[in-house]
Amino acid sequence: MELNSRIPDGPIEKKWDNHKFDLKLVNPANKRKYKVLVVGSGLAGGAAAASLAELGYEVECFCYQDSPRRAHSIAAQGGINAAKNYHNDGDSVRRLFYDTVKGGDFRAREANVHRLAEVSNNIIDQCVGQGVPFAREYGGLLDNRSFGGAQVSRTFYARGQTGQQLLLGAYQALQRQVGLGTVKMFARHEMHELIVVDGVAKGIVTRDMVTGEIKSHLADAVCLATGGYGNTMYLATYAKGCNGTAIWRAHKKGAAFANPCFTQIHPTCIPVTGDHQSKLTLMSESLRNDGRIWVPKKKEDCGKPASQIPEDDRDYYLERKYPSYGNLAPRDIASRAAKQVCDDGRGIGETGLGVYLDFDAAIKRLGANKIEEKYGNLFEMYERITDENPYKTPMRIFPATHYTMGGLWVDYNLMSTIPGLFVLGEANFSDHGANRLGASALMQGLADGYFVIPYTIGGYLAGIKPGSRIKAEDPAVKAAEQYVSDRVAKLFAINGKETPTHFHRELGKVMWEFCGMGRNEAGLKKALQLIPQIREEFWKNLRIPGSGADVNQSLELAGRVADFLEIGELMCLDALERRESCGGHFREEWQTEEGEALRDDENFCHVAAWEHKGEGQTPVRHVEPLSFENVHLATRSYK
Amino acid sequence: MSVAEQSIAGAEARGHGFLASSVGRKVIMAATGIVLFGFVTVHMIGNTQAYLGAEGFNGYAKFLHTMLHGAGIWIFRAVLISAAGLHVWAATTLTMDNLAARPVGYRAQQNVASTWASRTMRWSGVILAAFIVYHLLHLTTGTVHPNFDHTNPYANFVSGFKVPAVAGFYIVAQLCLGLHMWHGVWSFSQSLGLSHPRYDGLRRGFAYGLTFLVVGVNITYPIAVLTGFIH
């Protein structure tokens, strides 16, 4: 397998400009002759489908939800970064680029990140133009706030619902095209297979989740924008339906999977209450702007109510360890610090797995009204879930799986190792390295969808003849359809005793324990033994009632869990092979004396891209070396 | 259309006229409602002449019949009949639409914000329509009045309400009018888009005040006749 990143030549500031000029264009009259499939309707998929249709391509868009407006991008709370420098505080494209490369712990591609920083400003313009109601100041201009890991105010936000508003903007643009007839929307459709002919992506096979119909859709290019695979961990801040099926099918058809072990554990989530827990809820990182994180200094204080622990007996550990960033330290660092104090026996709450996020000082300083204005909806949400009033008692928080930086390998054009298959947003691997900074996911999803793919896909399509799509009778199409219906039949045929959720939960426990915030060789090897056992049990003892010809949520879940059981294994394998600590990937064997991540730039300054070699075969690890010419490799310091 | 595949006939949708649209008919409802509420208010004020005795009341009736050389009352009647007709038409078609919009109901629907008045608009409306017909046959044409005298409206008024059943029906009808106004006077401003948080309290207050005034005064007539206060 060849990993050609196709990074354009020239100085970093000129690469994207030059590349846009070098890309071939498709004749406007020819555009409608090309058909593009977009799988996923979140920020990346929705934006791509709308933008490609605006350009004149024939677009079909698919989502498993009942409406494209429900993609999980909607749940992002905090904000979106852009280098507008509206606040005159020294921000610039270069600084956003620098912060993102550094935040990613030097495991992202410089050229991609620079492009991301460049288009960040266009995104804000675009969204405002669509009617996204960003927060404004009294003068009518846009407001900004600072966000985890940045020392400038570059985060644009719409209350605590930024993801929702950006998604609705993209959704409305998409629905406009649906109304104009240029996009055909398939809601409640799940992609189950990629159709590849002579090594080139030519279409997909979907299952209609209402009628059970298995159908192929043929096109000139396929874009996957299906989000991350973090639900492999079972408990995560992802929506229940988020899954890795589409990218896993593509991986099995030849798309390399890059850095699968790079998962982000978000530091501020509501702690688990019991075995019934079905998902974890995030509390926006923006809360860390005004909230102070602490645990008791003494173990014996952990059982006491927070109000009875005097100021001197509190350990504001982030402020203590990272004085210059304090509570705003990047996510991987804040999460790991929380784990450390809990491992130390100083966690709070019934389970001992929690730390306080305290607003007392901010309420005293700014007044409860100001705090309510800024975070009212988040406080309400917290109270609804926990039955505790965060204005009076500190919030209890704990880290939870939140995002996957890893994903399908793509080149500078966002094309995977399968020609014709493009991967956008969280589903690809390219921009965040080993740790994603707050407010960067929305930026990347929209950058890919609005401002990258519309250019780069043209360069690909210009190279193929209009009307050269394969026919429905093609044996590859028939084989793909057969594969999907066989798999559905196989799942029903097991007819065992256990529910799909049972296996998902089992997998999650293994993943969280051995491939979560802290990883080590022994644990990962153990996980690599346990996961195949769970998988074997799954294929022996699964039960799915009902039929495949109606809505069948157990069948949907079972199909996803079957894939998680394979993805989890690859995540552990990748974590085992990456013998260094970087960003969210913390190998306990590689840490400094102070417990900070210890990178090994000599041996691991690269992207690990895994190639599928067939069922039961060990995948092969390929390497794309990373070079840092503009941001010099350095140990991250947030002290 | 398949459930999952969406498409939209935007161009066709644009051909939708004002009167065919739901909101358009709501506006008609509201506008004609204002005319009708305005009428009942004026009617209530005019009828206070009853407390001035036969001379005052009959003089008022004569004024109504002779203003603008007799054309005035017909203009009034034409406006009222059109308003009532449009009101009933809009109400009927909207009600049919609303019933069709939920063919299968809930086993256990809880009403939280709606009021008894708002939920019974169609019934109070039907009773009012029946009452208006009766009222016209009773005191305007005299068709159902046992001893009607075209020249003496005051006598018709007094002898009409002397019958307890008739007075009772008038009172029930006034209570229905009250219910209809309780919701309707507030509702029309909403339908016409007259809403602002600063004046919303005022809107409610106006609705309730007007309702109490009109219904309260109207109810005194049958009671005054029955108790012999007016004779």
Place this chain on the structure above:
Amino acid sequence: MAKHFNLTLHVWRQKNAKCDGKFVEYPAENISPDMSFLEMLDVVNEGLIRKGEEPIAFDHDCREGICGTCGMVVNGRPHGPKERTTTCQLHMRSFKDGDNITLEPWRAEAFPVLKDLMVDRGAFDRIIAAGGFISAPTGSPQDANALPIPKENADLAMDAAACIGCAACVAACPNASAMLFVSAKISQLALLPQGQPERYLRVRDMIAQMDAEEFGTCTNHGECETACPKGIKMENIARMNRDFIKASLTYRPATIGGGAG
């Protein structure tokens, strides 16, 4: 640890859009007050699957109250008894041991039941497609700060934009009207300068599509506002009506030679 308790569910079961449905009773045992309502249903469903019975189908996704996917009528109230709360954010501490809970799908002609508690809300997408947008093709807008927007308007637009499209308003409305949903989008865009060029076209188009979907009409009961998990106000309906009246009074047919587009 709070005490666990038992409940009885009366659930609408319907195989698909073509079949008739009926209520079926299920016990829900050993329920923790910390569970969310959907987690309670998960427990019941896992029990059903183990018995080889089909689990209760219900729509859900983010389970944090923002995607708008979940929704069922709980004891006669959309999303259950707590105000400003989606079903997924409703917690079992709102119930007590021995409670009977009736679960029904959203009921509206425009929302066919797909299975059990799951309905098709595609009508909402079609209404947005008819005009619930600002036509701003990618790459065309000017600088984001070029048009200052008074904070009050930006805030009001955000209030309206908070709608999650769950359709509880339709479910709660005695007339199954969608006016709260439609007016929220119309209001949001009408309050922003970017929304002005299409303002009056938008209100006509969206209302026409709303009517074509066979929703009922608003009779100002206010049930929608109470059921709305995001606190969308009826003031938006008034604003929509105002715009519709103006749009209808000033509407002129497209002129010949008015240019393509």
